[in-house]
Amino acid sequence: MQKNILKSDSNKVLVVGGGIGGIRCALDLAEAGRDVILIDKAFSIGGLMTQLDRTFPTNNCDLCTLSSQLSESSRQLHIELLTMTQLVNVRGEAGNFDIHLVQAPRYIDLDQCTACGNCYEKFPEFVRFSPGLDHRAPTCMRYPQATPYAYSIDMDQCSDMDGLVQTCPAGAIIPEDSKKEIDMNVGAIVVALGAEVFDPKGLDHYIYDSSPDVVTSLEYERILSASGPTGGELVRPSDGKPPQKIAWIQCVGSRGLQKGASPYCSGACCMFALKEAMVTREYFQETIETTIFYMDMRTCGKDYELYYQRARNEFGIHFVHSRPHSIVSDKNSGELVITYTPYDSSVFQKESFDMVILSTGFFMAEDTADFARILGIELNEHRFAQTDNFNPVVTSREGIYVCGLFESPKDIPETMVQASAAASMASRNLVPIEENTDNTKEYPPEWDVSHEEPKVGVFICNCGNNIGGVIDVNQLVDFSKTLSNVVWAEMAGHGCSRESLGRIKELIMTKKINRVVIGGCSPRTHEAKFQDTLREAGLNKYLFEMANIRDQDTWDHLDQPEMAAKKARDLIKMAVTGVIHSRPLTDHILPINRDVLVVGGGVTGMTAALNLADQGFKVYLVEKNPQLGGMAKDIRKSIEGENVQSYMTELIKKTLNHDRIQVMTGTIIVDHSGMPGLFKTGMQVGKQMFYRQINHGVTIIATGALMNRPGEYLLDEHEAVMTQLDMDALIEDQPDKIKAYKNVVMIQCVDSRSDNNPNCSRVCCQAAVKNALRILDLNPDTRIIILYRDMRTYGFYEDYYRMARQRGVIFENYKKDNPPKVNSAGDKQVEVTFRDRVLGRDISVPADSLCLSTGFISDDEGSEDLAMVFHLQRTSDGYFLEDHIKLRPVDLPIPGFFVAGTAHAPKTIRESIAQAHAAAARARTLLNSDKINLGASVARVDSAKCAACLICVRACPFGIPFINADGYSEIDPSKCHGCGVCASECPARAIQLMQFEDDQIIAKLNGLLERKVA
Amino acid sequence: MITAERKPMEELTEYVKNHDRILLVGCNECVTVCAAGGRKEVALLASALQMDAMQKGKTLDITEITLERQCDPEYIEELTPHIDQVDAVMSMACGCGVQEIARRFKNTPVFPAVNTKFMGASERQGVWAERCQGCGSCLLGLTGGICPIARCAKRLLNGPCGGSSNGKCEINPDLDCAWQLIWDRLKALGMEKQYEEIIPAKNWVSGRGGGPRKIIREDLAE
Amino acid sequence: MENFEPVIVAFCCHYCAYTAADMAGSKRLSYPPNVKIVRVPCSGKVDAIHIMKAFEKGADGVYVAGCLEGDCHFKNGNMKVSRRVNYIKKLLDEIGINGDRLEMVMMSAGMGDYFAKKATEITDKIRSLGPNPTKTVLGFAQK
Structure with missing residues (x-):
């Protein structure tokens, strides 16, 4: 289903769904210079992720990481956000879709609403302000960064429209607002629908309906959350007491066992439960007993196995391999009694708990079918999108792509990968951007303030009574006038309104104001807006300070207006004394080279290279082996039945023949320098090892992993013993040999999840099932025994696992401390001995073939060398470490570097292809402009003071400072992240962080405190 | 430093x-x-x-x-x-x-x-450890580049003493036994023979034993 | 010291604590107005000298507020400053300015309630510790 690039009439992409996947996709498109319409049926974007407390495996608060993405998205010039909007019709074809949208009325003018909250305060029943959650639920106002930053009116609830309209100081409420019908033309559509979470109501054996202490994992997430209904206290819903014993029951609504449940695996719940159990013990009380009842622990994501082992060994979480029969509430004690049969027993057991969490899975709502009809795309049997067997974001209709949960159940990093991949695919249906149109605004030249006395202008917002309703703004203005260096002070009403900004600009120019202080709201939300006004007036935008007298004063001290007024004076004075020390700064803007270096010529590297070359970029594809193809060229068939060989042959041919791809095989990278947009990489090419240096703007690492081949279980010693990969080839090459097999035994996790190679290799469970099914296709009478530790057939692979069981494959569990034993039994057979759980004793099977699932190991040597040359981080087992394991799975921590495929972590070909497209999309965002703005807040070293002590070199979280040839520390402004840690640790006070210099900070303290000292 | x-x-x-x-x-x-x-x-x-x-x-x-x-x-x-x-x-x-x-x-x-x-070296950020006592006649060539005078609690020239256990010093179990380090290093260098050589008693005149010291570079001194 | 209103400086990191303080505002949570925030990009930017100068100029209490452990936008600036705060507490103790006047707190951007709670707790504590002794003795001497 690979598409050709189409001539497009429209240069826009429609993204349906404003969850984390839709946002990522929209951002990638916008940053690549594409126009995006992002629609969501909710009032604000954010989706499911905004309801989570923390995310695995870092147990980070995701709000901190998500919020920046949300506001980033609203800032993007190229994104038009339509909330409360649904897609109702699609006509046309890829490159030229006519779409019809319907937007429900918000009754609030988004351009006018300042989110002051007056309406919500007066009429809480009429007003909605939350990311898709009802504000009246205890989860309202989950975070202050809702996007759009505005309220919405619930017209059904509103009984006093006049009162409501009058309460709005900005005049933003429009009672006559009505439904809007919107027609537009787009070139491609990305569907980022989320999924629903299984509702356990009606599962009477788990008494979710009757016991308040049986909750779903998402509800438990809210209980743990600091901003949740219990204010971050972990208490039982029934009586408000802290629970002492908590159980999790896995696969509720997944893997097809309960009423209304889905047959597939929901993919994310095992990690979800582990995280909740760990957070419970880590952040609440270590004494809380936590038990997880599971079928298979499916921790097959990157480093997830280590997380699981930590939960087991360090956090003392109990694991019970069993699906519980029922929960009964004890009439006397109120305790929840779980009845279950352990996996290796046939006797019922009972255990009591205070709380039970049901790990509920994902499903697609029934109306998805209607939506699919609107889109004209096919769904699979589970109502998820039917997608291409090699590219998971490609649907059955050209020009329509999917990402995230709508493709299959998954967790956040995979969603992020697919979101970027979908952006990349959609972009290819649009007209290539000829020359980048320069959207940057024209500003007048900045005047030189270096020889001027500081002349401060102070503008204080009334903010529709948000400030003026608590303190006397005029008095504050008068106070400001008394401060030294202040030449102008006045009230600014709504300072951020167009009229006020115009007046501020005017005053800067006429009064020759060269320092500006705004007393108003938070710089987090409004700094950029005011800075823009400074620039329009010809003033450097860093000669500016905001005193946050609203969010951090009048809103907090409503009940103590006098103290609030005093605090406002202090804040204004601090801002004035601080701004006097501000200096004009220059953003670091550099021109860039837009060529691409792709390291690794396997399926991932070739896919990424073709993607970018097709979009017009010159690509250097470097492979250390003599031929392209990597690991995938040795694989014959995928589980979906696709011929991998012919796919690879075609891919190699396309790559070699592409006139914008230069392939360099037998090439080793030896040196590297520069910064994003200006990299230089040296390499030794071919047999003669010619040295060659290329210039490039971005680097994609796709060096892959290695097929593991450990010397275990007589592998390479006995003819009957082989790897799954050997079997894959044998099935194709010598079917007659296979047909003659009576007994085939497979052993999973051979040197994976081991002490030597602690992570899960992810692909082997489905590979074993694939080979088992193919053997049965050849000879249905072959007896196949698969010895496994946990069957990890995540997502829709569960269907194949179920099919294998139905067709008679025997699955037998073994534990890590009691692995199967293998002995030679003549030339043709081996004898495999393992523990039978039902008989409780060892049994031996003669096997005609023993297939070992040996999985992957990282290319430790290769990745170590590359990590050295490129200064990249690796995980403890030798895979490249991305910038953020959750939200930035493709970006490496060094700007301008991206990773894809098995160099990142073990994964299937299909997943590698998706990540290759994602890497191309992320790289594309850097290549859109021919220059790069790195901001001004960077550390600067005074070489005269530097003692070359190395403290900054060691302290920098990003390893940027180094001691240069002149013998002092040098910090590359294009790499500095601007945290200032080096400045605060420098023993010679030789480093200053621009925008936050010592003298500015101390001046602020002086402003606050000077009258306190005699 | x-x-x-x-x-x-x-x-x-x-x-x-x-x-x-x-x-x-x-x-x-x-x-x-x-x-x-x-x-x-x-x-x-x-x-x-x-x-x-x-x-x-x-x-x-x-x-x-x-x-x-x-x-x-x-x-x-x-x-x-x-x-x-x-x-x-x-x-x-x-x-x-x-x-x-x-x-x-x-x-x-x-x-x-x-x-x-x-006189010491940075072991890591914020940690400095003693490495040299300025004895005036350097032995490091005999001891695999590890100074027994600065780093052995007893300044033994022919160690270790009986207090060395599991590579640690009896004075302070956090401290590596300098002689264990010397032995490990000599062995790694294939210089075990060196260890067999007895280092004769040191003449401390080159150190503080001879009173305050001075260096005069005749070519530079005026 | 009946009407003692302590002056407290809170150095707040942009990504978590400062955002939490904004959130306390948008939720209209009340806390003592004695707390004045100085915004820094990362709590790890807070220099020992900034803390000492705040006390020298007469602050009665100082606290550094960063992200939760493991959440630092700049990887580990919060942990670095946390050690620095402990070091300065000892120095303050040495010169007779109770090290308890200085504190490190950690919170996520969503923890507006916690911001207000900590601001209240710290203000109460400083109130009970009384004014910065450099102010009282000096003021006394000048009379």
């Missing part, structure tokens, strides 16, 4: 209790590198002395200055313009710096702000 540590504040405030105008002098060499007496520490100490004085009902006039090096008279000369405006000098350099200031300015009292500790 020469390592040092700030003295307890009690000792420092006692030095300056009768002085109001203080010249606080840092050094941009070793003591900056070991975070004991560079510009940062000078500023911190100035602030701390000031706050202590304020509690005693007075304010100090503290001049902060950090020299490139306090152990060279030319750099010390940079203090001359300040010296008449102060009652006392407090130096954050090692003992060499304190003495150089005292040598130059005969009429102004000079106080040390740090305790000079040892």
Whole structure:
């Protein structure tokens, strides 16, 4: 289903769904210079992720990481956000879709609403302000960064429209607002629908309906959350007491066992439960007993196995391999009694708990079918999108792509990968951007303030009574006038309104104001807006300070207006004394080279290279082996039945023949320098090892992993013993040999999840099932025994696992401390001995073939060398470490570097292809402009003071400072992240962080405190 | 480098209790590198002395200055313009710096702000460990590059002693036994034979045994 | 010291604590107005000298507020400053300014309630510790 690039009439992409996947996709498109319409049926974007407390495996608060993405998205010039909007019709074809949208009325003018909250305060029943959650639920106002930053009116609830309209100081409420019908033309559509979470109501054996202490994992997430209904206290819903014993029951609504449940695996719940159990013990009380009842622990994501082992060994979480029969509430004690049969027993057991969490899975709502009809795309049997067997974001209709949960159940990093991949695919249906149109605004030249006395202008917002309703703004203005260096002070009403900004600009120019202080709201939300006004007036935008007298004063001290007024004076004075020390700064803007270096010529590297070359970029594809193809060229068939060989042959041919791809095989990278947009990489090419240096703007690492081949279980010693990969080839090459097999035994996790190679290799469970099914296709009478530790057939692979069981494959569990034993039994057979759980004793099977699932190991040597040359981080087992394991799975921590495929972590070909497209999309965002703005807040070293002590070199979280040839520390402004840690640790006070210099900070303290000292 | 540590504040405030105008002098060499007496520490100490004085009902006039090096008279000369405006000098350099200031300015009292500790190396950020005692006749060529005088608690020339257990020293179980390190290294270098050689008793005349020392480079000395 | 209103400086990191303070505002949570925030990009930017100068100028209490452990936008600035705060507490103790006047707190951007709670707790504590002794003695001496 690979598409050709189409001539497009429209240069826009429609993204349906404003969850984390839709946002990522929209951002990638916008940053690549594409126009995006992002629609969501909710009032604000954010989706499911905004309801989570923390995310695995870092147990980070995701709000901190998500919020920046949300506001980033609203800032993007190229994104038009339509909330409360649904897609109702699609006509046309890829490159030229006519779409019809319907937007429900918000009754609030988004351009006018300042989110002051007056309406919500007066009429809480009429007003909605939350990311898709009802504000009246205890989860309202989950975070202050809702996007759009505005309220919405619930017209059904509103009984006093006049009162409501009058309460709005900005005049933003429009009672006559009505439904809007919107027609537009787009070139491609990305569907980022989320999924629903299984509702356990009606599962009477788990008494979710009757016991308040049986909750779903998402509800438990809210209980743990600091901003949740219990204010971050972990208490039982029934009586408000802290629970002492908590159980999790896995696969509720997944893997097809309960009423209304889905047959597939929901993919994310095992990690979800582990995280909740760990957070419970880590952040609440270590004494809380936590038990997880599971079928298979499916921790097959990157480093997830280590997380699981930590939960087991360090956090003392109990694991019970069993699906519980029922929960009964004890009439006397109120305790929840779980009845279950352990996996290796046939006797019922009972255990009591205070709380039970049901790990509920994902499903697609029934109306998805209607939506699919609107889109004209096919769904699979589970109502998820039917997608291409090699590219998971490609649907059955050209020009329509999917990402995230709508493709299959998954967790956040995979969603992020697919979101970027979908952006990349959609972009290819649009007209290539000829020359980048320069959207940057024209500003007048900045005047030189270096020889001027500081002349401060102070503008204080009334903010529709948000400030003026608590303190006397005029008095504050008068106070400001008394401060030294202040030449102008006045009230600014709504300072951020167009009229006020115009007046501020005017005053800067006429009064020759060269320092500006705004007393108003938070710089987090409004700094950029005011800075823009400074620039329009010809003033450097860093000669500016905001005193946050609203969010951090009048809103907090409503009940103590006098103290609030005093605090406002202090804040204004601090801002004035601080701004006097501000200096004009220059953003670091550099021109860039837009060529691409792709390291690794396997399926991932070739896919990424073709993607970018097709979009017009010159690509250097470097492979250390003599031929392209990597690991995938040795694989014959995928589980979906696709011929991998012919796919690879075609891919190699396309790559070699592409006139914008230069392939360099037998090439080793030896040196590297520069910064994003200006990299230089040296390499030794071919047999003669010619040295060659290329210039490039971005680097994609796709060096892959290695097929593991450990010397275990007589592998390479006995003819009957082989790897799954050997079997894959044998099935194709010598079917007659296979047909003659009576007994085939497979052993999973051979040197994976081991002490030597602690992570899960992810692909082997489905590979074993694939080979088992193919053997049965050849000879249905072959007896196949698969010895496994946990069957990890995540997502829709569960269907194949179920099919294998139905067709008679025997699955037998073994534990890590009691692995199967293998002995030679003549030339043709081996004898495999393992523990039978039902008989409780060892049994031996003669096997005609023993297939070992040996999985992957990282290319430790290769990745170590590359990590050295490129200064990249690796995980403890030798895979490249991305910038953020959750939200930035493709970006490496060094700007301008991206990773894809098995160099990142073990994964299937299909997943590698998706990540290759994602890497191309992320790289594309850097290549859109021919220059790069790195901001001004960077550390600067005074070489005269530097003692070359190395403290900054060691302290920098990003390893940027180094001691240069002149013998002092040098910090590359294009790499500095601007945290200032080096400045605060420098023993010679030789480093200053621009925008936050010592003298500015101390001046602020002086402003606050000077009258306190005699 | 020469390592040092700030003295307890009690000792420092006692030095300056009768002085109001203080010249606080840092050094941009070793003591900056070991975070004991560079510009940062000078500023911190100035602030701390000031706050202590304020509690005693007075304010100090503290001049902060950090020299490139306090152990060279030319750099010390940079203090001359300040010296008449102060009652006392407090130096954050090692003992060499304190003495150089005292040598130059005969009429102004000079106080040390740090305790000079040892010649050492940075083991990692914020951790410095003793490596050399300046014995005047280096043995490192015989001991695999690990000094038994600086790093063996007993300064044994032919160790280890009976107190070495599991590679650690009996004086302090956190400390590696220097002789274990020497043995491991010699073995790794294939120089086990070297270990068999008895190192004769050391002539400490080259060290402090011969009294204060001096180096004269005849070609350079005038 | 009946009408003692302490002055407290809170150095707040942009990504978590400062955002939490904004959130306390948008939720209209009340806390003592004695707390004045200085915004820094990362709590790890807070220099020992900034803390000492705040006390020298007369602050009665100082706290540094960063992200939760493991959440630092700049990887580990919060942990670095946390050690620095402990070091300065000892120095303050040495010069007779109770090290308890200085504190490190950690919070996520969503923890507006916690911001208000900590601001209240710290203000109460400083109130009970009384004014910065450099102010009282000096003020006394000048009378």
